[in-house]
Amino acid sequence: MTDTIAPSQTSKTETPSRWLARGGDGRLHAEDVSLDRIAGAVGTPFYCYSAGALRQNYVNLKTAIAASNVSICFAVKASSNIHVLAELARLGAGMDIVSGGEMARALAAGTPPERIIFSGVGKTRAEICAALEAGLHQLNVESSAELEIVAEVARETGIRAPVALRVNPDVDARTHAKITTAKKDSKFGIAIGEVPAIYAEASMRPELNMVGLAVHIGSQILDLSPFRDAWAALADLVRQLRVAGLAVERLDLGGGLGIGDDAQAGPDLVEYASIIAETVGDLGCALNVEPGRWLAGRTGILVSEVLYLKESAGVPIAVIDAAMNDLMRPALYGAQHPLLTVEAPRLVESDDVCRIVGPICESSDDFGRYHGLGTIVAGDLVVFDNAGAYGAAMSSTYNSRDLVPEVLVNGAQFRVIRRRTNIADALELEQAGSWLAGENSAG
Template sequence: MAAHATTMNAASRKSAGSGPLVYRGQALHFEQVCLESIARAVPTPFYCYSADAIKTAYGTLAEALKSVGVSVCFAVKANGNVSVLRLLAELGAGMDIVSGGELARALAAEVPASKIIFSGVGKTRTEIARALDAGIHQFNVESEAELAAVIEVAASLGVRAPVALRVNPDVDAGAHTKISTGKKDDKFGIPFESVPTLYAKACAAPELDPVGLAVHIGSQILDFSPYRAAYSRIADLVRLLRAQRLPIRRLDLGGGFGIPYAGGPTLDIGEYANIVRETVGDLDCALTVEPGRWLVGRAGLLVTEVLYLKGTAEKPTAIVDAGMNDLMRPALYGAVHPVFPLKQHGRGAHTYQLAGPVCESSDIFGTYAGLPQLQSGDRVAFGCAGAYGASMASTYNARDLVAEVLVWGDKFRVIRRTQTVQDLLKLEEAGEWQGSLDHAATELRSAS
């Protein structure tokens, strides 16, 4: 859906009558906390998460997958706030990371290193060494060159590295092209036909402990049929490798479960569990999934304040104080998030284009019907903003990096304070000059 498409927002607001987001009187509450009371204490824009919604999502997923013996590792890239990670870890989740920074966040959240999986196509040798030193569960290796780097680092440290090879199954997940990861032309994973040779090489390397295979076909997947196709291919590959006497103990099945941004029913995780059971359930492998958005997406809001109203050729535009630097998904993917006024009132039903203050034409959140008449100072909340919101935020236009708030029952607390431009300017204090052009030129001549 394009970012400029009209969203029938009245239907979205009706969904605020269940779960943690509900109107009491005229005021929108998250769990038992009035969002206006948070906005009076925390400057807008800010992210707000419901602990209850995260707990409910994790419990639903873990219960559905228990019958097929699947463990859950949260995809940290979806939301890396340490308080969120700690909450998920306390519920029993492991972590799927894609950088050394995410490793540091997971460890800071007191996640056992033995429950951390390191994915991603561009692991540096420094990151590999830190992960080996921490004692992580496994690396999901994405290329022959990366496998060589893991061997090199493991040898230098005198340890064995647990590795799984990430397979590219050439399966189209049907998601947005920018979040597709399982087709042959995507940058992720090892070509299906190249896996047997490379896995045999891994098994022959004394520095490695080859544990199995991994696969991840994309994000925001709303149809389970691509999983069946991908897992069936992986099952065939497991049987082929075992026929060559190569051991396979683990399968990482990836994540990518989508959520209904425009309202409607959620995915039936029981159906997904049946697919796992029917495709890989008889392989006697330890199974893991790596959801991110499904666990935290619906648990988050971005609260913002209307700055100005202005007329345009076809519709009124409300300029809000949140921008594309705070919530990148509409500009990057054409995503449309539901919108909820923090106060209900009887000023009729109106249509507005909601736009941010960033100096880019793409800083548009969408066009929303069914809103009350907005005025400067009114506040609204973008829903389904718990995943890929704060984690993708930036300080573009020298804007502050927004705060994050966690709600638990009738209490809330700031779990990341606003990072101001004054904080950032401290990072830009110039250091001492080092070296010289003449010195660099001498080194280049010597090298040649």
């Protein structure tokens, strides 16, 4: 993954996301707000997002793909706070969801249901029913078994289900194995060779409205050639279905567009738009893409305080108050986020190294080794950059730790958009209910 930075490259920590800058005192600011100010107000660790950067990313992507008239549905799983979603919804973004809970979030954020697409390999009957009753744009169906359940729920509700089949084109996204989703052994989608027969049969069912096809090949993709391969295969499939007299009105091209950092450039949006136009632009289909990380990744940071300093095998270790439950990506994917200090780096030596670890009782609670941070002391604030996607959305209360707050910055103002959830809140969820008799209980 490209945000996994080799230790020799982490000295480039002084090229942060554009909305982060040092003030006159040398201390780091988020837009026009000092991170010290936010830390004093909400405590550490905390997530912080830039509303301005999020809006600008959406505008940049929308402008790049405007010629092909492509709609954008934000992948809610990347950053699911309703205030983040609302910023995008106000700009006209739709939402790509993978659960009933995400549907509730998208709707609460003000997204019209006709701009919501329900993806996901394991939708329940209740979720399908809720989606149909809410009037969602379409359901991306991933198996014949799921298609049958959608048809049953559609009959029961009397609501014709708008369905797109998710195609597995057997294309390697050439990214991390845990976020590659379209190789032939993947759990996702329907093998491309099986789609024509399934699509034809489903098109004959009155309870189903077969509107098109969907594909999603993986995440954090910087080499755009896999997109070309997947969308070219999808275009061939559309032509095959149309020769058979079947209507294909929509194409969901999926997400996966990666982000760069100061160690590696991000993808070229002009090339991305060109590939869309060259592969599927002449089909006359309504097109949409589902970016998550590209829109949100570089708009968020995680701020943490250094608790203790120690040494192991001759390597300095900084123990911080953020942990793997707050930022799961290093433990889950081996990712290493760019790291900054809120205070201007002290006494930077070219060969200095510091290992950053969290307090959780797991060896995997280790954020990696960093060069170029300068002298670190207890009480310092450190910042994990590029943490706006799959950060807070994947956080948990493991080890009975607090669920960290989220803060949104807009110019010279900030506000808490998710309060810290502490142990008192957690214990409230564990109040015992009444004992219930089992099936085989006597009397």
